[in-house]
Amino acid sequence: MVETWPKGVFPARLIEKLHVEGAIIASRPFDTDQVQPASLDLRLGRTAFRVRSSFLPGPSHSVAERIEALKLHEIDLSKGAVLERGCVYLVPLEESLALPPEVSASANPKSSTGRLDVFTRVIGDRARGFDQLPAGYNGPLYLEISPRTFPVLVRTGSRLSQMRFRCGDSRLSVAEHQALHASDTLVIGGDMPVGEGGALSIDLKGQGRDGLIGFRSKRHTAVVDVDKKAALEVRDFWDPLYAHGQSELILDPDEFYILVSLEAVHVPPTHAAEMVPFDPLVGEFRVHYAGFFDPGFGHSAAGGTGSRAVLEVRSREVPFLLGHGQTIGRLIYESLAEQPDRLYGTDLGSNYQAQTLKLSKHFKAFES
Numbered sequence: 001m002v003e004t005w006p007k008g009v010f011p012a013r014l015i016e017k018l019h020v021e022g023a024i025i026a027s028r029p030f031d032t033d034q035v036q037p038a039s040l041d042l043r044l045g046r047t048a049f050r051v052r053s054s055f056l057p058g059p060s061h062s063v064a065e066r067i068e069a070l071k072l073h074e075i076d077l078s079k080g081a082v083l084e085r086g087c088v089y090l091v092p093l094e095e096s097l098a099l100p101p102e103v104s105a106s107a108n109p110k111s112s113t114g115r116l117d118v119f120t121r122v123i124g125d126r127a128r129g130f131d132q133l134p135a136g137y138n139g140p141l142y143l144e145i146s147p148r149t150f151p152v153l154v155r156t157g158s159r160l161s162q163m164r165f166r167c168g169d170s171r172l173s174v175a176e177h178q179a180l181h182a183s184d185t186l187v188i189g190g191d192m193p194v195g196e197g198g199a200l201s202i203d204l205k206g207q208g209r210d211g212l213i214g215f216r217s218k219r220h221t222a223v224v225d226v227d228k229k230a231a232l233e234v235r236d237f238w239d240p241l242y243a244h245g246q247s248e249l250i251l252d253p254d255e256f257y258i259l260v261s262l263e264a265v266h267v268p269p270t271h272a273a274e275m276v277p278f279d280p281l282v283g284e285f286r287v288h289y290a291g292f293f294d295p296g297f298g299h300s301a302a303g304g305t306g307s308r309a310v311l312e313v314r315s316r317e318v319p320f321l322l323g324h325g326q327t328i329g330r331l332i333y334e335s336l337a338e339q340p341d342r343l344y345g346t347d348l349g350s351n352y353q354a355q356t357l358k359l360s361k362h363f364k365a366f367e368s
Contacts, residue, residue: 005103007168008337009272011038011295015165023103027094034159037294037342038272041110041159042122042141043094048075048154051088054121054144062125063090063142080155082223085147090123093141094157097124097133105133105165108274108292113160114312115360116224117149117217117256120161133163148314149217149256150237153225160226162292164272170335172271177333180271186333188264190325197276197330200309203262204247204324207357211243214259215359224362234359234366247324251315260357261309262325266298269343273297273331275309287311287328295336296343308356 010018012035018024024040034041051070057063067090075081075089083089099105107122108131121130125139133141143161145154154160172180174195180186181194192199206213215238224232234240238258241249251257267273273293298307311328322328359366 005100005167006337008166008170008335009038010103010165010167011336011338011340011342012036013341014337015040018099018103018165023097023099025096025098031157031159036162037296037340038336039162039164039292039294040095042107042143042161042163044077044143044154044156044158044160045092045094046076046078046156048077048081048083048089048091048145049073050075051090054088054146056128056130057123057126059126059128063123063127063140064125067142077154077156077158080153082151082153083145083147084151085149087146089145091143091145093122093143095163096140098138099133099136099165101136102167103165104135104167105137105163107131107133107161107163110160110162111310112226112360112362115258115310116152116226116362117147117312117314118152118160118226119146119148120144122161122163149219150221150224153223153227155227158226164292166334167337170337172333172335180268180333184266184268186266186268186331188266190263192327197332198263198265199327200261200263200265200275200329200331201325201327202311202322203260203308204243204249204322206243211245212240212357213243213249214241214257214357215239216241217256217258226362229361230364232363234363237363238359240366249322251313251320251322253315253317253319255315257311257313258357258359259311259313261311261329263308264298265293265307265309265331267293267295267333269295269299269340270336271295271333272336273333275329276332277329287313293331294343295340299343310358 049071109120121144123142187198221237275291
């Protein structure tokens with residue numbers, strides 16, 4: 001009998017079922033917290049290849065063939081190794097796929113990866129695009145890694161990216177977004193109507209008496225160990241930014257900023273969400289590398305009331321003025337294939353539930 005998979009984004013139980021049935025192959029057992037409410041963390045393998053450039057293999061080549069042609073040297077990750085900023089690395093992952101004909105997958109950096117300005121993309125054999133694995137994909141997975149701001153220490157088993165699985169197209173229509181917002185309040189605060197997703201704008205008035213609006217990264221810092229939590233002093237890596245009553249910020253070219261949304265975000269237990277650019281034609285800055293929001297993010301019953309979206313922001317070639325309340329992204333919601341058995345923020349070591357302005361888990365709490 002042929003397995004029939006339900007339409008929608010797969011929650012944890014269906015991801016685990018994919019693994020049991022051989023559609024997700026792992027070189028060793030999953031870590032206890034590797035399966036998230038609607039995504040799977042992906043683990044680095046034993047070897048990193050520094051390559052001359054990023055690439056897509058195209059329909060005629062495997063990733064291994066392209067690596068062989070472009071590699072500069074190999075790095076053993078079994079005992080840990082530093083990946084330098086400005087370089088491009090390809091790492092075979094510990095997970096590979098043999099997806100059913102109707103199941104596809106997509107990938108995104110984990111939140112902690114994006115907040116370190118580490119650019120990552122998953123590539124599959126004969127891929128025509130990054131971070132997208134077509135229905136029925138059968139083959140290995142590789143992670144492209146390019147640290148932009150901080151050198152990072154990684155090792156075999158480090159988890160920088162995550163994968164979401166789905167059957168069919170379960171993205172909500174405009175009418176479905178509006179109905180879900182009416183029943184579950186997807187975006188709290190702000191004045192933009194919910195249409196093709198919930199619009200998010202930027203908070204540049206700040207928090208607390210001192211008006212903290214965000215952080216700008218420092219250059220030429222020490223190494224960040226991606227597997228150590230609360231180990232680093234904030235001011236060794238970041239300059240805090242304050243409003244000073246101006247409610248605007250000029251983004252300097254090639255600088256990296258951590259800012260926060262004006263609105264609070266709610267992802268009901270029956271849905272998952274992904275952040276996309278508000279307008280792809282506005283190319284002056286890039287917002288949010290890590291776009292997945294799991295079911296239960298910002299959900300009251302999961303301890304997340306008032307969770308705002310932390311924004312990783314990079315300017316492009318020219319200085320760009322951001323104003324308070326400027327719209328910078330949209331949250332697109334998708335239906336889950338079934339009711340989840342776990343939610344973001346409940347017993348999974350979730351680092352960013354009920355967050356306001358927060359750096360990645362690697363840094364100690366900031367005291368201004």
